Structures are given as structure tokens and as C-alpha cells.
Amino acid sequence: MYTSIEFASSSLSILLSLLSFSASSLAQNNNQGGDRSFQVHRQRLDDYWKPSPNRNSQHVLNLKGNRKGNPISAAYAKSLRQGSQVNGTYGYEEVDANELLGGKSYELVIDTGSSDTWLPRNTFQCAAVGTGDYLPQASCEFSDTYTPSASFTPIDNLNYHVTYTSGQALTGTFGTESVQVAGITVNDQQIAVVDNAQYSGDGITAGVLGLAFPADTKAFKGDDYRQDYAGTQQVYSPIFTSMYTEGNVAPLFSIALDRNSGGLLAIGGLPPVSYFPVFASSPFELLSTGDGTDQGVASLSSYTLYSITVQGFDYRGSNVSQWSYDNYPNPFGSPSDNTQVQTIVDTGVSLMFLPKGVADAVNALFTPRYSYVNSAGYYVISCNATAPTFGVKIGFETFYVNPKDMVVNIGSGTCVSGIAATGSNGASFLGQTFLKNVLAVFDVGAQMMRFAAREYY
Template sequence: MFAPASLTALLFILLSQDVSGAPTASTAVVGRSMPIRRLNPLSRNLTLVAQRARNQRDLLAVKYSGQSLQQRGTGYNLIVNQETDTGYYGTIAIGTPPVSYDVILDTGSSDLWLTSSTCGASCGTSPTYDPAMSSTFQNLSTPFEIQYGSGAVAGYVAEETVQMAGFSVAKQGFGVVDALSSAFNTNPVSGIMGLAWSSLSSTQQTPFWQTLASDGSWDSALFGVQLTRYGNVSGAAQNEPGGVIDMGYTNSSLYTGSIEYHDLVGTPQYWEINMSELTVQGNSIDIAGISTAIIDTGTTDIAGPASAIASIYAQIPGSQAGTGQLEGYYTYPCSTTVNVQFNFGGNTWSMSPADFTHSQASTTECIGAFFISSIGQGGPSWVIGDAFLKNVYSVFKYSPASVGFAALSETAIAQNGVKAAVPSPTIGAVTAVTGTVSSGALSSRPLSILLCFWLASTSIAFLFW
């Protein structure tokens, strides 16, 4: 049974947010919210955890290293370990008539892609997109391919009508994947929606969010994200409420005080900002002055330079550097409460000790959420993922291009660990339409999209628990 306070908080959330995306009585263009669904890990086998940790480490290098890789939709990397059920994902509706698909929502990449019905057994058992079933499909006949350390995805670029959170974009460019390495098989996820900037797009298409932010479809040209925490909850179900993404506005019920914004570094590509200070157990960690950090919802943990990561664990007695598949990670006594604080040039933001634990290696030893980045030269100093983002309300702003943080409200905090049913996606009418939509493209039923950032609780972009 729910505790009275938790039930009250949940009722307040339901009353304060439009989870269906259905039109409201107002004629003005408004923002919309999508609930986030979280997948919980199904296994805590150490060998499997170590393998996922290794993949997370290796795939991070592919995602962020070098200019040649930056032009690839490396957010696809997030799919590699999706079968570990340790992420947040959401649902979009695509085509005419619209069909819903679960996708990873990733601020660290910029492409939308779905597996195709022609993909065959290599695409696993997740639902696949069938172009023949949609009257608004248009094949642009432009091939694309993404190569990763553990496999590849390939296909062609097309255009379709895409709906999400009560908004619709006609002729949205996306990738139709008809060849997929087995490492990418991930049920129930059918693809990924990148939420970074168009300059990173491997398909050379404008991301869904950027179209809406730039053409006035949103009241405010930004989107906000709140993620829930279940990593420290025993007996959590496979699917749990994961939080929310607010498109076109910030939800004041989920944060307190003001939002502290930080301008992006250089020309917008990733959501990259300066990080000025990091403390662990009250001690300052040498981060070589001001370092840059990418704010990445598609990364579970936090990656940083080897020297800084070593300094972090030096503050924790009993810590040891990992070897083999755990190379780049550290273990530490689970009995130790680790307090971490970040500063990006303004307020100091604390991270819950529960989020410092990536996973448990034994009854007494835990794997830390901070690990050594393998990005190398040309990449960011830090990649800040969900281990931190669960502790703040995050805002991604189109103009001026910036990332904002605000303290979570009691309403938001009360959602952590609450065992409740997750909403189901429905398909239907939208409140704002961009581009030309063919007659009959939209049905009359409300569009309810589940947005889910994968990885809640412990793991990184390839979510590893």
C-alpha cells in the first residue's frame, strides 16, 4: 500500500500534468509532459555486470571521441546494453495511421531511428516499423551506417509524421534500420530519439525537439527532465514510473527556487557546459581548473579523467581499482556513505549517496558510478549522466543555448521508489502540428506518450547496472 504522503504526491502529479498530450480548452500553444517509464535490472550477476561496465566504458569512446565520430549518431550506443533493463525510455507515434514505438531518449545524440520490418531476425523481438502501413512514408533513398566497437546499424533515411507529447512534426527525417548487429537486440525498445543538436546528426536531419523549439510550437523553447530513483529500493518491478519530460515549459511543481542556467561551450552540438568544482567527502578534487562536461540523459553513470577519478576514490578508504572487464572502474566498501557535490559556476549541487553506487560486486563491495573516461583527446573532460541528473530538475534550452538545473521539490522527491503502475501509450490528436500533414494523418484519440530515459538508477549510457 502507498503511504499517505506518497499517495498525495502522486495524485498531485496526476492533477498538475497533462500526461495524455490531449488538447486543452485553451487555444494557445502550450507545453506538454510525458511520463517517464523506468526499466529495472533483471540480473545482478557479477560477470554480466562487469561485461556491461566494460561495454559502457568502450562505447563512451565511440560516442564522444574525435570530430569524425561526432558526426555520427553515436547515441545508438545506448541500445547495446538495453537488454539489461536499466534505463529510461519513452514512446513516440509515427506514421499514418500512427503506431507507437518505445525509443531511448538521449540528449547525447541527435538522430531518430527505428528498426524496420525488413530487418528480420537480427532485429530481435521488438516491434518494427513497416513503411508499407503508412500513407505518409517517404523514402529519401539516402543510405547511412553507424559502426560501433561491438557492432553496427545500417539502413536508409526517410521522412514520416512523428508525434510525441501532444506535438506532431510532418516530414520528420529519420533512419530506417534494416541491418542490425545482434548486440543491439533490445526488447521492447525499437530505436532511439536523439535530443542533442542537428550538427551531430548522422542522417543530416533536424531533430524533432529542435524543429518544435525553433518554429514557435512551444510556449518556451526548452524541455525539462525529472528522473526517479529505484536503485536503492528492494523488490522494485521490472517497469516503474521513471519521471517526466516537459516539452515547451518547465513544471514548477517539480522544482523549487530558480533555475540556474549555464551557456553551452562553443557552437551547439552536445549539451556541453563548463564544470568548475567537484568535491567528494568534503574534499575538493583537482579537475585542472575549469573542465567541460556533457549533460547526457543517455548515460547512466559519470565518466571523467583518470587522475580525477583516482582522486575521487582516494577519499574513500578501502577503494580499489578494477581489473579485467572492470578496468577503469573502482570498487569500494558498500558500508561507506559517499557524498559528492558538483559546481558548474554557480550553486553547489549534491548527489545522493545512493546514486554513487553503480552496482554491488559482493555482499560487502560495491562498484562506483564514477569511472575513467576512455574518450581521449578531442572529447569532453566529463560526461555527466543519470547518476547526477536524478538529483536535479534539468532544463535544456534552445535560445540562448544552455543547460539549467533546479532543486527538486518535495513533490518530485516523493516519486522516488514509489511502486506504481506505469501509464500506457495511446495514439491520437495533437495540440500543435509542424509542417504539412496529410488528411487523416491524425486520429481523434488523445496521444499519450511515455517518455523514458533509460537507465535510471545505476549505469551509463549502455546502461549498466
């Protein structure tokens, strides 16, 4: 989904692209390798504010839908269900939007599953994913590059470093710039400028605008990214955190995705969409990451991603579905009862990824029956399949998914179910399949997600 952002003062005009939902970053960046996992903890931090009122915002960005074609990739789906990570970060999907930076517009991916705002420098070096062989800049398929403006101030002794499960990797530096997003100006905002990219872009977007928490930012002390590890992480305030801590807006943003045409992102309030005026809420949960030593600086002291517990799911036969160690995603541990599952709300995930026991049961209700792709965790179905009734229970409400969103066309005459299976070491996600049916309010101040049902469309 797309919209515009403006980096004022010699301003960097960022075209935010919310249609290409970006990377879901699930762990600290660590070049030491090894098996890394994450856990959700139900306690919440003590320092939080009252819920912000449900008022329409004047700061609204129009989002554009996915234009690249296949909304999922086998490698991405496999990484999610297996919990596999490369230096701690999951792969990503894409969503676009428009805004301003340095007097020039760019299209960026808007992502609730990562925290950094980054653009490729005009002199960046492109390299082949996996091999690192040098390639022409055009091979990385960024829609544009960034030339630092007169108001850009480099930050010394700090590097940017992120690696995705797909093998894509970015390194660079940081600086500050005056940034304007949806009419909200943040002076001296820290942004990342990519100097080296092993990247396969879409030719539509130029970078990412991350909306997750400060603890998930990828800034590391020193100039050599090869020396980065959890202990050298330098947490900073990403763009949305800067907006509300400076008093520009209320500490929340909200997203209403449309099935075909993108959607809306509202900062500091709600977008002008129709919704049922009853909200269900669920508190954020702490997400810790580590390699067994639990030495990550974020550990259990800060939120990283938008993690919540849902109370269960409504589908035919759900009352007899039972959790087990095999179909409930380790390392979360067993649920307190058989109706709950811990999930991450992420605009960067096109499908819903749920424990395999649930995914199998729901997908068995499609007519005609699915064929399961074990290597990827998703279910191939007929594009004319009849979808079952499926709802997600949050608080005291059940949010039903439109049957149109349960059948996802991935091109070439192939369709998959909107519900995929996570693996024994993977995460559960409420992705676009679910989010197209609700108004999702990310109330950071009150440390909770709020959801309202959208009008049937």
C-alpha cells in the same frame, strides 16, 4: 525511461522509452577509419534567444527506468575513458518512453546524446555483431518493427548509417512522416528506417528518439553507406528542432530522472516536480570532431551535443587536488584554472565520468575502500559502502549527489561507484548519477543548460 509519442496522419505512434538512454554520438560518421577525437570550444554562437521562462509544460512524457539489469558494460565504460570510437560514435545505455507512430505504439530510447529518430523496418535484416553473419530478426531483440504507413514518403538518394563502439551498426534509408510526440504534431518529420542491423537489443525498445542538435544527425548523400564520409553528411532538423522552429513549443525541454521509477520529460517547459527555485546556468560549448583534417561539416559552426564547463567539485580534499596533463582529458587541453572541467550532459550515460585524478580522490573516500577496474575505468565497492559527500559546482551553485546514487548496483551482488574515471583521450560526462539529483533544463534557444536542485527523496 518510457513514454508515448504519436506519429499522426496514418500516424506512427511511438512509444518513447526514456529508461534506456541511448547512444552518445561524439563525432561525424566516417568509414575511412583512423583515430578520431573531439574538442570542446568555449565560444558560443552569436544567434541565440533570451532564456525561456521556467513554466510548467502541458507536454510531459512519463519515463520508465532501466529494466535490463547491468547499467554499465565494460566495453562501454572502456570506450568512454579511452576515447575510442568506431566510425565516430560512442556506445550507449538504455532508457524508455511511450508514444505513437502510424497508428501504432512503440517504445523508443530517448537520448540527449544523439539526434536521429529511427525504427527497424518490418523487413530488416538482422546480423551478428562483429561478424555480420545473417541471423533471424528475433536475434536483434527489437521489441517491434515498423511497417511504413500510407503517409510515409521515402527520401531518395539519402542513407542512414551509424556505428557504435560496441560493434553494433545500423544502415537504412530516410523518409518523412507526420509525427506526434506528447500531443505535439510535426508534419513531414524526417525519420530513419533501418534495413540492416548488427544490433543487440533489450527486447523492450524498438528504436531511438534523439534529442541532440541537427549537426549530429547521421544522414548521408547517396545510396551506398560504404561511401559515407563527413563531406557527404546531409544535416536535417531532428524532431525537437522541428517542434520549436515550427512554433509548436518554446525552444527548450527538461528532464527530471527518478532514482527507481524513471522520471519525466517535459517539452517546451518544465515537468511537475518539486525543485529548489534557484537555477544555475552554464552556456553550451561548441564540440568539433575530426581525424586531424578538421573537415567535418559541423566543425565549429554548429552545436552537436550538450557540452558545458563546470566550475569544479566539492568533496573532502578537493581544495588540494591538482590537475595535470595525465589526469585532465586530452584533447581538451589544460583547464584555465584547477577548478574547471568540461563535460557532456548525457542521459545515455549511467555514471559520471570524470578525470582520473578527481575520480581517484573521490572514490578513496568510500568506506570500505574500492578496488579499481583499470580496463573499464570504474571502481568496485561494497554494496553497503558509506559514500562521501560529493557536489558539482555549476555557476554559483553546488549540486550535491545523494549518497544513494553514489552506489550503483550492477547485479550479481556487485556494486560500483557512481563516479568512474575517463582516460587521457576520453570525455567527461554528467550522467544519470548526477541527473537524478537535479531538474535539468536544456534551453536550446538561449544556448545554455540550467539546473535546479531536486527535493531530497
